[in-house]
Amino acid sequence: MSFEEFGLSPELMSGLADVRIEEPTPLQTEVIPPALQGRHMLVKHEAGDDGVFLIPALQKLTSNGEVSGIRVLILTPSIERVKEIDEKVWAMGYHAQISSAALSMKGIRTAQEEAIKDGAPVVVANPGRLIEILDKNKLKLPKVDLVIIDEAHGMENYNLVNRVKDIMQLTEGEPQTLIFSESNNKATQQLSSAFLKDPVVHGFDESNVKEATSDSDSDSGQKSEAKEESKEQTSDQQEQEAEDFELDQEEVNRKLAEASVSVVLNPEENKEEEEKEDEQEAKADSDNEKEPTVPEDLTQAYIYVPPRAKISTLLAHLEDTLTDKIVVFAASKRTTDRLFRIIRKKGWGVVSINEGLKQEYYDERFGKFTSGDMKILLVGGLSATEIELNEVKQVINYDVPNEVEEYKYRAELVGNGKAARMVSLVSKMDKDDIDEIVKKVGYAPTEIPLPEEVKEKKGRSKKSDKKDKSSKKKSSNKNKKSKNDDRDRKRRKKPKEKKSANGLPRPSYDGLSGGKEGDSNGKRPSPSKSDGAFGWIKKLFN
Missing domain, CATH: 3.40.50.300 (P-loop containing nucleotide triphosphate hydrolases)
Structure with a gap:
């Protein structure tokens, strides 16, 4: 099976190519199709193949057009995993321009608060830090479509299961939930029973998981019914007691005077005072959490x-x-x-x-x-x-x-x-x-x-640089002088003899044997044996 068969967007396909994911793993082949269909899932999963939940998460964002607010929430107990998953979201979602925010217990909280308020489409968080920010700023998560719980087995420590439950209470609606865990331990079972509805189970005993989730649904139904019955019984009982009871106001006043009890005559004013006290306490808490300052004596x-x-x-x-x-x-x-x-x-x-x-x-x-x-x-x-x-x-x-x-x-x-x-x-x-x-x-x-x-080191370095520059300058001058000398020597050479029109050298007649002579009749003399080669040349030019 290939990624094209999943119907992934071109932008996401480009992101997968960037991170060199060319074909789906066997686990991705099993998990991605039902995840894209919106099914709740519990998957046996070990860290490493993060594409198994990031691919369907990013595909949901790219297929919904332009999105605003937090749509995908990824919860993990590990500080290192927050950074690792956030970097993969950035790399895989780069071409789709999907931004994310990382909220770890070791990060700067003020910056993380701003990221939550800005509403990055994907938030990767440690549950403790996220609920801390939501509670402090009185925020909710109204637009979340998908919740991914990574390394659910690790939520067993530090009361993280309850932190996840607190976060889910602030998540409005019924988002799709995917749970990934190495083992079906107590934490995984608690999270599965609390948030999964008719889940697709991969790698665990499906009957046990579905039985646990169905028991949870029936228990919650029975509890709600029992709660309603209890409310009705209480209401009937209160009405009956009200009918049987006649208030003796004088007796009440006498007992209040004996007990020296102060009665609040105007509960609305008292409520306002309580609200003011709460505001003052909140302000004091806020003052204690002010931005750090640099002391003047430092x-x-x-x-x-x-x-x-x-x-x-x-x-x-x-x-x-x-x-x-x-x-x-x-x-x-x-x-x-x-x-x-x-x-x-x-x-x-x-x-x-x-x-x-x-x-x-x-x-x-x-x-x-x-x-x-x-x-x-x-x-x-x-x-x-x-x-x-x-x-x-x-x-x-x-x-x-x-x-x-x-x-x-x-x-x-x-x-x-x-x-x-x-x-x-x-x-x-x-x-x-x-x-x-x-x-x-x-x-x-x-x-x-x-x-x-x-x-001193810089001084020596400067001197060395000066020496190098001076040496280079001298060498350059020497080369220039050498070139000039060569040029002068060339100029001092004897000029070449001029050439005749036919390219032969013009001879110096004075240097030839016999000079420039002719007979008395003005005729050219005939060559003789004594003239030799010079005589012949002389006659030639005459």
Whole structure:
């Protein structure tokens, strides 16, 4: 079977070609057709073949024309999976211009809130972070057509099943639900019974799953019926009690006076006061969650770095200020890898973490830094919000952040004390970013002079450049002189003899034997033996 048989849009087909997905896997062949038909599904699935749920999700978006608001919601318990799935959505949906938002527990929450409010068509989220944002902003999900629960077996930890249920309560309507799980554990069973209706089951015992979902439906029906019966009985009982009871107002007043109970005479005014108190509490909570600020007593500094001297400047600065707990932020994993190789040779004790690093390696390296075994932590491509550190002695911005908020978050990592500070290495390319940071923060960092050894190195480099230029100039002059000498020598050569009209050289008659003579009668003399060759030539030209 081919993707053309699924009726996929040309834009999605182009996206699949970009990521080198040429033909459907056996699992995709089984799952995609019923998913495109709108069926609920429970699928046994291991991470790796994400196209099995992304292809039908993106096809739904491309076939519905222009869409607005969140239409596809993908929930996963793993922070790494959020990033991985979001990147695949971007790559596969590029030609269809499908945007997505990633909401992980380690991301910047303010930016994630804006993404939710903007209404990206696809949202990939950790349940905990999503419900946190929805609750705080009092938002609902009114337009969601498809909910995908990835790695449902992993929802067993951290009370995530209940978080998913809370999210589904804020999802209006009855969206199609696809659940993918490695095992039919307790979490998978709870999610299946709660959200799947007449599902297509693949890879699990279908009878057990359908029995569980049908039991859930019948239980909910029985509960609703019992609830209605209970309401009716309660109502009848209250009416009967009202008929049998006669209020003795004097007795009530006497008992209230004895108990010193204050009676609310105007409940509406009391309700307004309660609402005001709630607003004040909400405002206080909001104030506690304000954007980070850079304290004025924090030592901020920068070093203006000349071209091609950033690494040497960093090394010289580290050597001058080497203490425990130094965090160096770089823009990418590639940069931290290079810095790690160089700094490790110094023997200062360094570890590096970056986006995409496996959790076990992340924990191991991060633990070495927090325990004090390593002095320097290199961070590549991660936000300061993703690093759980209370205080460090020095933060170094090897690459100046292009967002002011990130600069502030990094400042929050710096602890109190005379040695605590944040230093930025500012190159010509970073000037605009640092200017914007200074403008937003309100006060400028102080400049630290370029380390002496870097100055000396740059000085030697300049002298070397001058020598090279001088040598090149001399060589160039020498070549020019040599060319001129050759030209002069050519000019001094004896000029060539002029040629006659027929191309033969004109002879010098004075140099020929016999001169230019004739007989007394003016006749040409006849050649004689004594004349020889010269005589013959003389007669020829005469």
